[in-house]
Amino acid sequence: MILLWHSNCSHKTTSSLYLGLEWELKGGSLVCPQFGTSKRAIPFPVLSRLDWSKSMILRRCLEAYLTQGSRIWRHLPASWRLRSVGLVYGRHLHSLVCRYSRRTQSHGTYFLRNRSEPELICRLLKRKALGASLDISVLACSKGAEVYSMMWAIRTARPDLRVSMRAVDISQEILDFAEEGVYSLKTFDCLKPFDRKSMTEEAKLAWNTCRDQPPQNMSIFQRMSEREMEAIFDRKGNRAEVKSCLKAGITWQLGDATSPQLIHTLGPQEIVVANRFLCHMERSVAESCLRNISGLVKPGGYIFVSGVDLDVRTRIAREKGWKPVTDLLGETHDGDVSLRDGWPLEWWGLEPLCEDRSDWEIRYASVFQIGEAPSSQCDTAPTQVLESSRQVR
Numbered sequence: 001m002i003l004l005w006h007s008n009c010s011h012k013t014t015s016s017l018y019l020g021l022e023w024e025l026k027g028g029s030l031v032c033p034q035f036g037t038s039k040r041a042i043p044f045p046v047l048s049r050l051d052w053s054k055s056m057i058l059r060r061c062l063e064a065y066l067t068q069g070s071r072i073w074r075h076l077p078a079s080w081r082l083r084s085v086g087l088v089y090g091r092h093l094h095s096l097v098c099r100y101s102r103r104t105q106s107h108g109t110y111f112l113r114n115r116s117e118p119e120l121i122c123r124l125l126k127r128k129a130l131g132a133s134l135d136i137s138v139l140a141c142s143k144g145a146e147v148y149s150m151m152w153a154i155r156t157a158r159p160d161l162r163v164s165m166r167a168v169d170i171s172q173e174i175l176d177f178a179e180e181g182v183y184s185l186k187t188f189d190c191l192k193p194f195d196r197k198s199m200t201e202e203a204k205l206a207w208n209t210c211r212d213q214p215p216q217n218m219s220i221f222q223r224m225s226e227r228e229m230e231a232i233f234d235r236k237g238n239r240a241e242v243k244s245c246l247k248a249g250i251t252w253q254l255g256d257a258t259s260p261q262l263i264h265t266l267g268p269q270e271i272v273v274a275n276r277f278l279c280h281m282e283r284s285v286a287e288s289c290l291r292n293i294s295g296l297v298k299p300g301g302y303i304f305v306s307g308v309d310l311d312v313r314t315r316i317a318r319e320k321g322w323k324p325v326t327d328l329l330g331e332t333h334d335g336d337v338s339l340r341d342g343w344p345l346e347w348w349g350l351e352p353l354c355e356d357r358s359d360w361e362i363r364y365a366s367v368f369q370i371g372e373a374p375s376s377q378c379d380t381a382p383t384q385v386l387e388s389s390r391q392v393r
Contacts (some may be wrong), residue, residue, distance in 0.1 A: 067092070119152045166250075262296065274303060299373055299374070
């Protein structure tokens with residue numbers, strides 16, 4: 001058995017992950033607290049001076065190990081992967097992938113990517129009074145698919161609300177494209193030239209629409225039904241333009257989610273959507289960013305934060321005293337099939353929900369309430385509004 005260990009041996013005790021379990025370094029041995037300290041420790045050689053991050057030998061060994069591990073995982077029957085042994089092995093592989101992968105951001109996205117999220121927003125809005133205002137921000141909005149999907153859900157369920165939505169991204173180029181709200185119905189396969197300067201306007205539109213989309217799931221509209229396409233877009237030829245009523249109330253803004261100035265730029269928000277970009281950051285940066293983002297939420301408001309390392313989110317949620325929203329917890333966790341399919345071999349993959357864990361609610365919830373709202377703000381929408389509201393499915 002080969003054990004890869006990364007620690008600062010000057011500390012009396014430290015910890016790391018092996019086979020998805022927490023192990024502690026004590027007196028030159030590894031001890032697993034889950035099995036009790038009375039169990040026999042696993043001895044290992046102490047390598048205190050090796051610079052693991054720069055060791056080419058280690059990296060080559062790790063690459064070979066992960067290659068073999070990936071082959072084993074892909075050949076495991078699906079039923080075995082969801083058993084306790086399979087989950088432990090999957091967590092082990094994923095911890096190595098997350099630790100050593102070079103993470104990069106991506107603009108790939110889909111309309112109605114996780115349809116349980118807009119449905120949950122609509123459920124949370126049932127308590128809003130008739131004609132009330134709603135301040136909501138979508139961070140790392142990318143091409144605008146999530147922004148327009150959520151605006152459509154809100155307009156459908158609560159057309160009486162006065163919605164002010166802030167769409168924020170760090171790229172001005174992608175913001176300009178998203179604000180235009182025009183997408184190509186063509187796929188990347190239809191594009192021959194790759195020199196953007198020589199492309200026609202139609203080719204540029206198709207290129208931007210398909211930008212960073214995975215080759216096997218190129219269409220940004222892949223997860224939409226024909227009825228939903230009709231409700232959100234005006235289609236003409238190979239172009240689909242978001243309806244003007246859904247563009248109203250959206251402010252597109254250049255911003256950095258890691259910046260402490262973000263709260264001053266956006267102001268307090270009732271709902272903050274921070275989905276599927278924190279996983280592309282190194283863990284230390286993601287933790288700092290999540291702490292910063294949480295400052296945007298009004299007391300009693302909600303943060304949507306999927307697509308993030310679960311250990312990072314759980315740690316911040318406990319530290320800040322966030323209350324997990326358990327309504328549709330399983331549906332929102334499993335609602336984005338691309339994240340679930342990516343585990344455990346991609347850093348952005350999402351581990352399966354496991355209710356056997358004592359902390360399963362706070363670990364797997366992707367929506368949290370932050371603080372308590374003043375009693376004066378806990379208004380309930382009139383019955384006729386609630387009865388006329390339609391859930392987005």
